[in-house]
Amino acid sequence: MLIGDLLLAHGLVTREDIELAFHRQKENGGRLGENLVALGVLSQDAVDKMIYEAPQAPKSIADTGIPTSNLLRLMFKAVYVNSLETASEFSSAIKLPIPVINRLLQDAGDRKFIEALGSADQTGFSENRYVLTEAGRRFALESLQQNQYVGPAPVSLEDYQARIEQQKITNERVEQSKIDSSFENLIIADDFIRRLGPGINAGKSILLYGPPGNGKTTVAEKVAAIFANVIYIPYSFEVDGQIIKVFDPAIHVPVLPADKDVPKSGLRREEFDGRWIPCERPIVITGGELTLEMLDLNFNANAKYYEAPLHVKASNGTFIIDDFGRQLVSPEELLNRWIVPLESRIDFLKLHTGKSFQLPFDELVIFSTNLSPNDLMDPAFLRRIPYKLETIGPNRDQYFEIFKIVAASKGLMMTEEILELVITELQVNNSFELACFQPKFIVDQVISACKYMGVAPHFTEELVTDALRNLYTSGAKGSGQTSAKSLKSKNSPVAAAV
Numbered sequence: 001m002l003i004g005d006l007l008l009a010h011g012l013v014t015r016e017d018i019e020l021a022f023h024r025q026k027e028n029g030g031r032l033g034e035n036l037v038a039l040g041v042l043s044q045d046a047v048d049k050m051i052y053e054a055p056q057a058p059k060s061i062a063d064t065g066i067p068t069s070n071l072l073r074l075m076f077k078a079v080y081v082n083s084l085e086t087a088s089e090f091s092s093a094i095k096l097p098i099p100v101i102n103r104l105l106q107d108a109g110d111r112k113f114i115e116a117l118g119s120a121d122q123t124g125f126s127e128n129r130y131v132l133t134e135a136g137r138r139f140a141l142e143s144l145q146q147n148q149y150v151g152p153a154p155v156s157l158e159d160y161q162a163r164i165e166q167q168k169i170t171n172e173r174v175e176q177s178k179i180d181s182s183f184e185n186l187i188i189a190d191d192f193i194r195r196l197g198p199g200i201n202a203g204k205s206i207l208l209y210g211p212p213g214n215g216k217t218t219v220a221e222k223v224a225a226i227f228a229n230v231i232y233i234p235y236s237f238e239v240d241g242q243i244i245k246v247f248d249p250a251i252h253v254p255v256l257p258a259d260k261d262v263p264k265s266g267l268r269r270e271e272f273d274g275r276w277i278p279c280e281r282p283i284v285i286t287g288g289e290l291t292l293e294m295l296d297l298n299f300n301a302n303a304k305y306y307e308a309p310l311h312v313k314a315s316n317g318t319f320i321i322d323d324f325g326r327q328l329v330s331p332e333e334l335l336n337r338w339i340v341p342l343e344s345r346i347d348f349l350k351l352h353t354g355k356s357f358q359l360p361f362d363e364l365v366i367f368s369t370n371l372s373p374n375d376l377m378d379p380a381f382l383r384r385i386p387y388k389l390e391t392i393g394p395n396r397d398q399y400f401e402i403f404k405i406v407a408a409s410k411g412l413m414m415t416e417e418i419l420e421l422v423i424t425e426l427q428v429n430n431s432f433e434l435a436c437f438q439p440k441f442i443v444d445q446v447i448s449a450c451k452y453m454g455v456a457p458h459f460t461e462e463l464v465t466d467a468l469r470n471l472y473t474s475g476a477k478g479s480g481q482t483s484a485k486s487l488k489s490k491n492s493p494v495a496a497a498v
Contacts (some may be wrong), residue, residue, distance in 0.1 A: 003051070003271055004031050007042075009255040009278045010050055010230050017041045041410060055232055055273035057097045064100065065156025066238055068107060071096070073143035075104055076113065076132070077150045080140035085117075085129040085391040095274035096151035099356055105130065113139050147304035149243045152275050156413075157357060160237040160246075161312045167231040167316050170203035174226055182226050183441070186215065187398050187405075187436070199387030200226065205342055205365040207382075209392035212370040213437035215323055219391065220366045224318035232276040240355050243349040244297065245305040251313050255282040278342035282317035284310050288484070290327040295337055299352045314363045324369040324376065330378045338365075342384045392452070393434045396423065403439040410443055411457060418459050425468045432472065442467045459461065 006332070007013045013036060021035040027121060028035070033047040058064045061071065071094075072416075078084060078093040091101045108114040113136035119126040131137045132140065152488030179197050199206045201224055207214040236245045255278050286294070298307040311319055325331050341347040341361035352354045359422075367385065394402060398486050400419050407414040422442065426432040 006054055007258045012042050012046055055276040057273045058100055061100055061103055065159050072104055074153055076140040081150050086127050108370050149305040153236045154236040154238040155275050157237055157239045160234055162363050166313050168362050169316055169364055172227055172229045174200050182222050187402050195389055203364050205385045206387040207385045208368045208389055213435035214391040214393055215436050216368040216391050220320045220368050226279040230278050231281055233279045238489050239357050242351050244280050246308045248313050251282050282314050284314040285320045287322040288326045292329045292333055297349050298439050316362055318364045320366045322368050324367045325371040335381045394436055399434045406439045408444050410419050421464055445470055
């Protein structure tokens with residue numbers, strides 16, 4: 001991880017800035033940051049702040065926070081599995097700087113685990129090649145039997161706890177103008193945005209509730225995407241000798257440049273700790289598939305290491321529970337699992353050995369449901385959700401505006417006559433409330449019908465009426481919030497607006 005990469009990730013410089021600073025560095029010497037400051041690209045305070053926030057590379061084994069024996073086992077597993085030969089390859093595999101690797105090699109040599117061979121030419125410089133002795137191979141195999149984790153060295157529990165606290169989501173102030181800009185393409189009430197803003201900045205839990213199809217999921221996703229700070233995620237961390245993987249490419253989005261054409265020479269290669277990945281604030285969205293087990297450590301009995309639970313992977317980010325009340329886990333069990341973390345901002349996890357440890361619970365939790373909150377939660381839990389916002393259906397003017405925008409995006413023109421037809425069919429003939437999703441549903445249905453008939457997309461009374469018939473089932477009258485209790489009754493009809 002290089003200083004140029006991090007400056008790019010934070011959006012402080014461009015590639016052209018780094019190119020200019022690199023050429024100046026070749027002529028005048030100094031560090032990259034100093035040359036960028038000299039060119040007037042950014043201030044010294046900005047460079048210092050970025051360097052302070054980034055995890056610093058360990059200068060010794062003690063600085064890693066991990067016992068020497070554990071690092072030695074990890075290095076030998078990497079060497080054995082990947083047939084590595086040089087110190088630079090070892091460093092790249094377990095993400096520790098060369099001075100720490102050299103100290104581990106010295107320890108390995110003292111134990112007769114490794115032998116030095118001839119030197120190898122590595123991109124213009126020579127370095128020693130190493131080979132495992134018979135004792136070293138046995139040590140590597142024993143280490144693999146202990147656990148099969150092969151990859152970057154873990155960080156310590158203490159360092160991970162401190163990092164979560166350092167990059168809290170509440171450290172990032174989201175200004176009103178940014179929130180307004182994020183929601184500008186939605187037809188949404190001003191007072192809803194006014195009440196949502198403080199909830200976003202508080203970093204505490206938010207409950208979005210109301211009839212289906214009125215944008216709860218869209219609002220939750222926009223809130224999650226509004227944060228911009230770069231945070232640092234460890235590949236894994238260690239507790240009592242046990243390794244727990246955190247970084248998940250399906251969740252965490254690295255912000256380092258994808259290509260590596262940025263000049264490398266002289267950019268302080270070992271300034272930062274490669275065991276941490278600079279990422280966007282994570283967003284975890286879970287729906288009906290959520291189980292209680294997904295919120296506990298997942299121990300792989302074969303590989304003998306852990307996968308962090310979903311909410312730990314969401315640390316310093318946003319955790320969205322969509323369609324709350326419809327999960328495999330009951331609302332009561334889920335709420336009981338999180339009632340302490342939401343109150344104390346600390347979560348307790350337990351290893352299969354019986355040892356417990358704690359992590360800061362720092363994430364914006366958003367519950368989204370079209371069920372009645374009073375049926376889902378008791379007053380004690382509702383009290384622990386400080387921001388409760390209802391998403392209601394649009395009024396006639398808002399509905400018309402949504403319809404015009406959706407229709408125009410598909411090349412159609414929405415008229416007052418078509419609007420009157422839709423509203424009469426929904427509200428007068430079938431007692432359905434207007435919902436934000438309905439215009440898109442109707443427009444898509446009309447376009448599909450026109451495609452079937454081989455004609456250009458257009459609105460007609462017949463096409464719109466057919467679309468509306470696909471919006472609900474025969475005999476379904478009305479829509480709105482569904483009681484959570486009604487879902488538990490096998491005899492309760494749940495047919496309503498799609």
